[in-house]
Amino acid sequence: MRRSHWITALFVATNLAAAQEKPQPLPAVPVTAEVELVRNAKLREFDRRRSMGHGRFLTEADLEKDQYRQLSDVLKKLPGMLMVRAKRASGVSPSAVFVVNARGTATLNLESPIFGKNCPVGIWLDGVPMYRGLDRSVVKTAFGSGVSSGGGGGGMSEPPFDINSITTDQVAAIEFYAGPATMPAELNATQGTCGALVIWTK
Numbered sequence: 001m002r003r004s005h006w007i008t009a010l011f012v013a014t015n016l017a018a019a020q021e022k023p024q025p026l027p028a029v030p031v032t033a034e035v036e037l038v039r040n041a042k043l044r045e046f047d048r049r050r051s052m053g054h055g056r057f058l059t060e061a062d063l064e065k066d067q068y069r070q071l072s073d074v075l076k077k078l079p080g081m082l083m084v085r086a087k088r089a090s091g092v093s094p095s096a097v098f099v100v101n102a103r104g105t106a107t108l109n110l111e112s113p114i115f116g117k118n119c120p121v122g123i124w125l126d127g128v129p130m131y132r133g134l135d136r137s138v139v140k141t142a143f144g145s146g147v148s149s150g151g152g153g154g155g156m157s158e159p160p161f162d163i164n165s166i167t168t169d170q171v172a173a174i175e176f177y178a179g180p181a182t183m184p185a186e187l188n189a190t191q192g193t194c195g196a197l198v199i200w201t202k
Contacts, residue, residue, distance in 0.1 A: 039172065039202065042126060046173045046200050054182045056080070058174040060202075067169040072097040074168055080178035080195065081121060083163070086114050096162035099123065101178065101194035114160050119194035121176075123161045124187065126201055131161035133194055166199060173200040 050057045056078045066074045072083045082102045086092040092114060100118035114120075122133030175198040177183040187196045 043173055043200055045127065046175060046198070049175060049184055052184075054184070055175050055177040057176075060172050063168060063171055063174070069168055070097075070164050071166055071168050071171065072099075072163050075099065075163065075174070075176075075197075078174075078176045081176060081197070082118065084115060084118055086160070092160065093162070096160070097164050098160050099163050099197055103178065120160065121194055122187070122196045123163070124196060124198040125166075126199075131158060133196070163197075166201075170201050171199055172202045174198065175200075 046057075049055065058074070058077070063074065075081060076083065080102050082100050083097050084100050085094060085097060098115065099121045100115055101121055120131070120133050122129065123131040176195065177187065177198075178195045180188060180193060183196055187198065
């Protein structure tokens with residue numbers, strides 16, 4: 001009887017030791033709220049301007065079903081803008097897509113090698129201006145003579161912004177203002193006259 005008890009105790013001890021040697025799963029770590037707080041802080045301006053009723057807006061819920069589409073295709077939902085490609089401009093990828101105002105034109109007698117007669121929209125990313133919407137490249141008049149629209153030496157003072165350089169699944173919200181009449185003062189600091197497109201990332 002004692003031998004049986006000793007064997008049973010040894011068996012239990014062996015199993016217990018084996019169980020202790022097995023790697024145990026780590027306890028679940030609660031997701032920190034820090035990331036969510038940062039995200040909410042970024043979108044606070046979006047929510048505030050949206051509540052004012054000016055402009056056009058796409059929320060994360062609006063973008064959810066378009067996660068795998070190019071951003072240029074998603075933006076076609078917003079009236080007032082067009083997607084264009086560069087007109088054989090030097091140093092600009094022929095596959096790049098740029099946002100221009102559907103109503104405005106750059107000028108009556110000037111044509112940009114990047115946007116043609118279209119007027120480019122200013123681009124903001126997470127509250128930072130990425131492109132001011134001012135075409136600073138060399139332009140040509142109706143008479144064919146070259147004229148610089150700004151910047152020394154006739155070169156662009158800023159590169160145009162390829163809207164598809166951002167993937168839709170990175171975007172949390174979008175706001176668009178078609179011109180100065182609806183554009184909030186804080187977005188008009190770029191002095192762009194053809195609108196502002198504001199993109200908020202996740």
